[in-house]
Amino acid sequence: MSQKKIVYPYIPNSVPATKEAMLKAVKAKSVEEFYADIPDSIRLKRKMKLPEPLLSEAALVRHVEELLSKNKSTREVLSFLGAGCAPHYVPAVCDEVNARSEFLTAYAGEPYEDHGRFQALFEYESMMAELLNMEVVNVPVYNSFQATGTALRMAGRLTGRNIALLPSTVMPDMLSMVCGYVKPDMQVELVPFDPSTGLMDLRALRQQVNEKTAAVYIENPSYLGFLETQAEEIGKVAHENGAIFVVGVDPISLGVINPPADYGADIACGDIQSLGIHMNYGGGHGGFIATRDEERFVMEYPSRLFGVATTCVEGEYGFGDVAYERTSFARREEGKEWVGTAAALWGITAGVYLALMGPQGMAELGQGIMQRVRYAIKKLNQVPGVKALFSTTPHFKEFVVNFDETGRTVKEINQALLEKGIFGGKDLSAEFPSLGQSALYCVTEIHTQADIDRLVNAIQEVLR
Amino acid sequence: MSHPKAKKLGAPKAIAPKPALRRFHQARWDEPIIFELSSPGQRGVLPPEPEEAIVQAAGDVFDNLPASLKRKTPPALPEMSQIHVLRHYLRLSQENLGVDLNIDVGQGTCTMKYSPKVNDQLARSPKLSELHPLQPLSTVQGILEVMYRFQEILKEISGMDYVTLQPQAGSQAIFANIAMIRAFHEARGEGSKRTEVITSSFSHPSNAAAAKVAGYKIITLPPDADGYPDFEALKTVVSERTAALLITNPEDTGIFNPRIKEFTDLVHAVGGLCSYDQANANGLLGITRAREAGFDVCHFNLHKTFSTPHGCGGPGAAACCVTKEMAPFLPIPTVEFDGTSYYLDFNRPQSIGKIRPWYGVAQNILKAYAWVMSLGADGLREVAEIAVLNNNYLLHKVLEIRGASAPYAKGKRRIEQVRYSWEKLAEETGVHSEEIGFRAADFGTHYWTSHHPFVVPEPMTLEPTESYSKEDLDEYVAILKHIAHEAYTNPEIIHSAPHNSPIHRIDQESFDDPDAWAVTWRAYKRKLKK
Numbered sequence: 001m002s003q004k005k006i007v008y009p010y011i012p013n014s015v016p017a018t019k020e021a022m023l024k025a026v027k028a029k030s031v032e033e034f035y036a037d038i039p040d041s042i043r044l045k046r047k048m049k050l051p052e053p054l055l056s057e058a059a060l061v062r063h064v065e066e067l068l069s070k071n072k073s074t075r076e077v078l079s080f081l082g083a084g085c086a087p088h089y090v091p092a093v094c095d096e097v098n099a100r101s102e103f104l105t106a107y108a109g110e111p112y113e114d115h116g117r118f119q120a121l122f123e124y125e126s127m128m129a130e131l132l133n134m135e136v137v138n139v140p141v142y143n144s145f146q147a148t149g150t151a152l153r154m155a156g157r158l159t160g161r162n163i164a165l166l167p168s169t170v171m172p173d174m175l176s177m178v179c180g181y182v183k184p185d186m187q188v189e190l191v192p193f194d195p196s197t198g199l200m201d202l203r204a205l206r207q208q209v210n211e212k213t214a215a216v217y218i219e220n221p222s223y224l225g226f227l228e229t230q231a232e233e234i235g236k237v238a239h240e241n242g243a244i245f246v247v248g249v250d251p252i253s254l255g256v257i258n259p260p261a262d263y264g265a266d267i268a269c270g271d272i273q274s275l276g277i278h279m280n281y282g283g284g285h286g287g288f289i290a291t292r293d294e295e296r297f298v299m300e301y302p303s304r305l306f307g308v309a310t311t312c313v314e315g316e317y318g319f320g321d322v323a324y325e326r327t328s329f330a331r332r333e334e335g336k337e338w339v340g341t342a343a344a345l346w347g348i349t350a351g352v353y354l355a356l357m358g359p360q361g362m363a364e365l366g367q368g369i370m371q372r373v374r375y376a377i378k379k380l381n382q383v384p385g386v387k388a389l390f391s392t393t394p395h396f397k398e399f400v401v402n403f404d405e406t407g408r409t410v411k412e413i414n415q416a417l418l419e420k421g422i423f424g425g426k427d428l429s430a431e432f433p434s435l436g437q438s439a440l441y442c443v444t445e446i447h448t449q450a451d452i453d454r455l456v457n458a459i460q461e462v463l464r
Numbered sequence: 465m466s467h468p469k470a471k472k473l474g475a476p477k478a479i480a481p482k483p484a485l486r487r488f489h490q491a492r493w494d495e496p497i498i499f500e501l502s503s504p505g506q507r508g509v510l511p512p513e514p515e516e517a518i519v520q521a522a523g524d525v526f527d528n529l530p531a532s533l534k535r536k537t538p539p540a541l542p543e544m545s546q547i548h549v550l551r552h553y554l555r556l557s558q559e560n561l562g563v564d565l566n567i568d569v570g571q572g573t574c575t576m577k578y579s580p581k582v583n584d585q586l587a588r589s590p591k592l593s594e595l596h597p598l599q600p601l602s603t604v605q606g607i608l609e610v611m612y613r614f615q616e617i618l619k620e621i622s623g624m625d626y627v628t629l630q631p632q633a634g635s636q637a638i639f640a641n642i643a644m645i646r647a648f649h650e651a652r653g654e655g656s657k658r659t660e661v662i663t664s665s666f667s668h669p670s671n672a673a674a675a676k677v678a679g680y681k682i683i684t685l686p687p688d689a690d691g692y693p694d695f696e697a698l699k700t701v702v703s704e705r706t707a708a709l710l711i712t713n714p715e716d717t718g719i720f721n722p723r724i725k726e727f728t729d730l731v732h733a734v735g736g737l738c739s740y741d742q743a744n745a746n747g748l749l750g751i752t753r754a755r756e757a758g759f760d761v762c763h764f765n766l767h768k769t770f771s772t773p774h775g776c777g778g779p780g781a782a783a784c785c786v787t788k789e790m791a792p793f794l795p796i797p798t799v800e801f802d803g804t805s806y807y808l809d810f811n812r813p814q815s816i817g818k819i820r821p822w823y824g825v826a827q828n829i830l831k832a833y834a835w836v837m838s839l840g841a842d843g844l845r846e847v848a849e850i851a852v853l854n855n856n857y858l859l860h861k862v863l864e865i866r867g868a869s870a871p872y873a874k875g876k877r878r879i880e881q882v883r884y885s886w887e888k889l890a891e892e893t894g895v896h897s898e899e900i901g902f903r904a905a906d907f908g909t910h911y912w913t914s915h916h917p918f919v920v921p922e923p924m925t926l927e928p929t930e931s932y933s934k935e936d937l938d939e940y941v942a943i944l945k946h947i948a949h950e951a952y953t954n955p956e957i958i959h960s961a962p963h964n965s966p967i968h969r970i971d972q973e974s975f976d977d978p979d980a981w982a983v984t985w986r987a988y989k990r991k992l993k994k
Contacts, residue, residue, distance in 0.1 A: 011777025014935035053840025070606030105562035107774035116560030126985035176817035282597035318970030328673035338673035340635030345775030358507030359538035
C-alpha cells in the first residue's frame with residue numbers, strides 16, 4: 001500500500017494545504033485539538049477494522065454491480081408475489097421527477113426557498129383527497145403499518161377508549177407492528193372471519209364491540225385480497241357504539257371502488273407504494289392518513305399537514321404547516337406521537353402518478369386489474385385440486401389459492417414453479433393454518449394473458 | 465465582418481469580476497395548482513389494456529359488488545397530457561433547493577452532505593428496484609449480502625454486537641430502541657416498575673416523543689451553565705423507576721459531554737439502560753463509539769451520517785446497534801450469514817416483532833454501503849476530521865459577525881455543529897433569527913433556527929459537514945455578515961424578505977384557524993375560493 005495522501009472526491013477540504021490553512025485560521029495545531037473534550041478512556045485508539053476502500057468510482061461500480069448481479073429480479077422471473085408490496089407499472093415521469101436533484105437532495109427548508117416541495121406535497125394531499133373523498137390528508141408517514149397504528153391511536157384519543165377491533169384476516173406482520181405501537185395505551189382484539197367468504201363475522205363483531213371500543217378497523221381490499229362487502233354495515237355497528245370507523249385501503253383500487261368515506265369511514269389509511277413507486281425489496285413504502293376536515297380530527301394528527309394560504313403579493317400561493325402546535329416538533333412529548341423524516345419523496349411521486357393517470361386512467365387500471373384477477377381465478381379453478389378461496393366474494397388484486405386437494409404443499413409447489421422461472425404466491429400455511437395449504441397470489445396491470453396462462457400451465461405441469 | 469456597433473464600444477473589455485455576494489434569484493414560475501392545469505379529456509399515461517380473452521372471461525367484474533362499494537363518480541383528478549405533468553413538476557423542482565444546488569450548511573442537525581450520484585444510479589438498477597421482499601432467498605443473495613456487510617461495518621463503527629437495518633428513519637429507530645428497552649425490562653419482570661425515561665432538552669424531540677408513545681413518563685434534563693446536560697439534575701431523578709436514558713452526544717450545541725460515561729454508569733447503577741441518539745455522529749466516526757461510552761443501544765440515520773439523500777424528508781433509513789444482552793429483542797427478521805448463504809432469521813421468540821414492513825429501506829442501505837466502501841476506515845476518519853475542522857472554522861468566522869454568539873462553553877472547540885444565538889442582534893436591531901433565514905434564502909441558501917422550545921434565544925444551527933470547501937464556508941459567512949450588516953443599517957429589507965424566492969412573505973394566520981386552514985385543494989375551494 002502506498003502511503004500517499006488521498007484527496008477524497010467527496011471531501012473538498014481533504015487537500016492538505018487547505019486543511020493546514022484552515023487549522024491556522026482557527027489557531028489549532030491539529031484536528032486533535034477539536035477532540036480535546038473526549039476523555040481518553042472512550043477514545044478509539046486504533047484504526048477501525050473495515051473493508052479496504054474502493055477509491056475509484058469505477059472500482060466501486062464494479063463491486064456493487066457484482067453484488068447486485070447475484071439477485072434475480074421480477075424482471076427476470078415471472079412474479080405473482082404481493083402481500084402488501086405490489087408490482088405495478090411505474091411511469092417514466094415518476095422516476096424522472098423523483099430523481100431530480102432539487103427534490104431528491106432537499107430536506108427541511110422553509111416554504112420560500114423550498115416552495116416547490118411544499119406545493120408538490122400539498123398537491124399530493126389534494127389528489128389523494130379526491131381519490132378518498134376526504135378533505136384532510138397528511139404528508140406521508142413511513143408506511144401503511146405506521147398509518148394504521150396512528151389511525152388507531154387517533155381513534156383512542158378521540159374516544160378516550162382503549163380497544164381496537166381488527167379483522168383476523170389482517171397481515172400478521174402488520175398486526176405485530178400495530179400491537180407494539182399502540183401498547184400500552186390500547187389493546188388490539190381480533191374479530192373472526194367467515195371461513196367461506198373471508199368476510200368479517202358480523203355476529204361476533206356485535207358481541208365484541210362495546211363502550212370500550214375506540215375503533216373498528218377493516219381493510220378494503222383485505223390482506224387476503226377480497227373486498228369487505230359488509231363495510232357499510234360494519235361502519236354502522238362502530239358508530240352505534242360510539243367507536244371510530246377506520247378503513248385501510250389500497251389507493252390504486254379507488255378508480256373503481258368506492259372510497260371509505262362514502263360508506264361511513266371516519267379515518268382512511270393505507271400505503272402509497274402502489275402509486276408509482278418501485279418495490280425496492282420493500283423499501284418503497286409510504287403511508288397516508290385521511291379524515292374529514294373537522295378540528296377534533298385534525299388536532300389528532302401527528303404528521304405534518306401542509307396547507308395553502310395567501311402571501312403579501314396578490315395571486316401567489318403560499319404554503320405552511322397547519323396546526324403545527326400539535327406536533328412533537330413544537331411540543332416534544334406533549335405533541336401527538338412524533339413526527340420526523342418519513343416518506344415525503346414518495347408523496348411527491350404518488351402525486352405525479354395520480355396526475356398522469358387522471359380519473360380515466362385510474363378507472364381503466366382498476367377495472368383491468370379486476371378483470372385479470374377474475375380470469376386468473378377462473379383458469380386456476382379449472383386445474384384439478386386447485387381452488388381459489390372466498391370466490392363468491394369480489395376481489396381486487398390479490399386472492400387466496402388453496403392446494404389442499406392436490407396433496408402437495410405450497411412450499412413444494414413454489415419450489416417447482418421457481419424452477420420454471422415463476423415466483424408463486426406467498427405461502428400462507430404458517431400465517432393462516434386454518435386455510436390449509438394456501439398461497440396469496442397477486443395479479444396487476446403488468447400481467448398479460450400470456451403470463452397468467454403460463455402460470456396456470458406451470459401449476460398444471462407441477463401437479464401432474 | 466465585425467458588428468456595426470462594435471467600433472463605437474471601443475476596445476474589447478474583460479467581463480467584470482463577480483461581486484462578493486451572488487446575485488441570486490430563484491426560479492419564479494408563478495405555477496398554478498395542478499388542478500388548474502386540467503384540460504378535460506387529456507391523458508398522461510395509458511394503462512395496459514387486458515386482452516380480449518380476459519375481458520370476455522371476466523365478464524362484468526362489478527356484478528357482485530354491493531352498491532356501497534362501487535364508485536359512482538370518478539375521482540376529480542387533473543386531466544393532463546404527459547408533457548404538462550412533467551413541465552409542472554420540473555417547474556416546482558426549480559422552486560426547490562437541494563443540497564446539490566446550494567451550500568447547505570444552514571440546516572444544522574440534518575447533516576446535509578453530498579449524496580454521491582453514482583450510488584443513486586446503482587440503487588436504480590432493476591436488480592434492486594424490481595426485487596420483491598418475499599422472493600426466495602436464493603434470488604436475493606446480493607442484497608442480503610449488502611445488508612449483512614453493512615451491519616458488520618456498523619458493528620465496528622459503533623462497537624456494538626448486533627445491528628438491525630429495519631427502521632425507515634431516525635425517529636422510528638428511536639422508537640425501536642425504546643421498544644427493545646421496554647421488552648428487556650418486561651422480560652426481567654420489571655416492566656411495570658420502570659416507568660420513566662430521562663432525556664435532555666437539547667436532544668432531538670423524537671427521543672421524548674417516541675418514549676412517550678411507548679408509555680413512559682418523560683423527565684427532561686436542562687442544560688447546566690456550561691451547556692452540558694445537567695449531571696446534578698440526573699442524580700436527583702435516577703431511581704428504580706428509571707427505564708432508560710435517551711441522550712445525544714454531542715447535543716445540538718456541538719459540545720461533547722466529557723462525562724458521558726458517568727451518565728451511563730449512573731443510570732446502569734439503578735438498573736436502567738442507555739440509548740444513544742447518534743444522529744450527530746458525523747464528527748465522531750473512528751474517534752469514539754457508543755460501546756466505550758457505556759451505551760446499551762444506539763442508532764444512526766443513514767440519510768445523515770451515511771450520505772443517503774434526504775428526499776424532501778424521506779425515505780431515509782436507520783440502523784439500531786445493540787449489545788448482545790439486547791440482541792434477543794431486535795425486530796424480526798434479522799439478516800444472518802451461515803457461512804455459505806445469507807438468510808432471514810424469524811425465529812426470535814423474545815423479539816419486539818415488526819417495526820415496519822419487511823427488512824429496511826434496501827435502496828438506501830445499498831447507497832450507505834457504497835458510500836462507506838468508497839472511503840474505508842481512513843476515509844471515514846477523514847470525514848469526521850474535516851467535518852469538525854469545517855465546523856470550527858465556521859464557528860471562528862461566525863463569531864466575528866456583529867450580533868452573533870455561540871452560547872455555552874466559551875472558548876471551547878465544538879464537534880460537528882453549533883447552535884448560535886442572534887440575541888444581541890435582535891435586541892439591538894429588532895431583527896429576529898427566523899427573518900435572517902428568510903433573507904438568507906435571497907442568496908440561495910438554507911438556514912435553520914432550532915427545534916422548539918428555543919432554549920437558546922434567537923437560535924441558528926449550522927452544521928457544515930465534510931462536503932463543503934473553505935470557499936463555500938467563506939461564502940456562507942459572507943451572506944450572514946451581509947445580513948447582519950443590513951440588520952443594523954437597513955432592517956426593512958430583512959423584515960420584508962424574501963425578495964428573490966419563488967414567493968413572498970406568507971400570511972400565517974389561516975394555518976391555525978379551523979375555518980380557514982386548507983390542507984387540500986378541495987378544502988380550499990369550499991372555504992375560501994369564491
